Amino acid sequence: MPMLFILKELEIGEEIIISGEEAHHIGRVLRYRPGDVIRISDGKSVESLGVILDIDSRSTKIKLKIVDKNKSKGIKPFITLLQGLPKGEKFDLIIQKSTEIGVGKIIPIITQRTVANIPPSKLPQRKERWNKIAKEAAKQSMRINIPEVGEPLAFDAALYEIKNHQLSIIPWEQETQMTLKQLLNQVNGNVTKVAVFIGPEGGFSAEEVKKAKELGAVPVSLGPRILRTETAAITLCGILMYELGDMGGL
DSSP states (O other), X not given: OOEEEOOSOOOTTOEEEEEHHHHHIIIIISOOOTTOXXXXXXXXXXXXXXXXXXXXXXXXXXXXXXXXXXXOOOOSSEEEEEEEOOSTTHHHHHHHHHHHHTOSEEEXXXXXXXXXXXXXXXXXXXHHHHHHHHHHHHHHHTOSBOOEEOOOEEHHHHGGGGGGSSEEEEEOTTOOSOBHHHHHHHSOTTOOEEEEEEOOTTOOOHHHHHHHHHTTOEEXXXXXXXXXXXXXXXXXXXXXXXXXXXXXXX
């Protein structure tokens, strides 16, 4: 059953019209017909079911009637990924895969070793692209909510996120005292909000890690191998969703 995002509140009995790419995909690609049912999300926490009343193939429009709605419990833990902005299109991949895993919010951060540079004039187009990637990945993975992709933040500003989370993790290749496995063995299973800091291609500086640690973040080692920034983000968030969430099955 396909997932459709309609970013507003819908009521049972309400009739709506779907057009454009969404209607083309449902009618022409999936070949749905009147009477078939489609899942609809408001992009946040409410999932509805809509039954197809009519398909107008000439103008590519589909008429739906809402027949049911339920509030979702949401994805736990809520992971905020604070990702050192990487070069090229790596951030696109990180958004896509993090969304599939279940990450709740993604914030690009500018660190001492960040090389990528987005001119202010191009930021609106880049943000539109990032949010489109998140929406498409949410649809593909059948998750109800679309993760927010925030504005780029300077590293020092991003550190304020630590106070909003029960657990904050900052992987660092020079950490020798605490491994990720050791940390997770100590974590209370009731942790519901986690912040994950991932450095750009050059990693975090010792000064940045010190600042994060002073505010409550826990530096950890991810093991003997050095991971690329995109690999570290996807791997760590996947491990957290498995250990603290529903990735391993309920």
